[in-house]
Amino acid sequence: MSELDSLYQELILDHSKRPVGKGEFEAPEGSLSASHHEFNPSCGDEITLSVAVDPTTGAIERLNWDGQGCSISMASASLLSQLVKEDSLTADGARERIDAFREMIHGRGATEPDDELLGDAVALQGVAKFVMRVKCAMLAWVALEADLTQIDSARGTGS
Ligand code: ZN
Numbered sequence: 001m002s003e004l005d006s007l008y009q010e011l012i013l014d015h016s017k018r019p020v021g022k023g024e025f026e027a028p029e030g031s032l033s034a035s036h037h038e039f040n041p042s043c044g045d046e047i048t049l050s051v052a053v054d055p056t057t058g059a060i061e062r063l064n065w066d067g068q069g070c071s072i073s074m075a076s077a078s079l080l081s082q083l084v085k086e087d088s089l090t091a092d093g094a095r096e097r098i099d100a101f102r103e104m105i106h107g108r109g110a111t112e113p114d115d116e117l118l119g120d121a122v123a124l125q126g127v128a129k130f131v132m133r134v135k136c137a138m139l140a141w142v143a144l145e146a147d148l149t150q151i152d153s154a155r156g157t158g159s
Helices: 003-017 071-086 091-106 115-129 131-155
Strands: 032-040 045-053 060-068
Touching: 003 071, 003 115, 032 131, 045 071, 045 131, 060 071, 060 131, 071 091, 071 115, 071 131, 091 115, 091 131, 115 131
Parallel strands: none
Antiparallel strands: 032 045, 045 060
């Protein structure tokens, strides 16, 4: 195992032990919120991810999740929460990150992930080699995507 791999493993373990964003969700007044539950039957992971968006600016005001599952799925939800928080993402910004993450996870190492877009979430790039774990890694990101689609149609900008 390379030094980078073990560094990544540590990061994943750390996030699965002390997850960011895990906890109860309360939408701020005046925000648009959505909640989505995702289940991964091949591993048993489940996540409910809730998000609140400012209807005028599109800024993500709050994101919380709860769930249970393998360390990959839990670490991934935590890394996603950290990314949204640290970069103060808007709904559109988050969508861009979701696309980049999906490309990394489904790319099987074919492309170098963009750490400016993905931050610490690049730690999950090793997952791309294990087809069985792809769903684990994608779970929270897919849930956020579903939330944002729901909010979009509420904002009237839905595609
Ligand atoms: Zn899993």
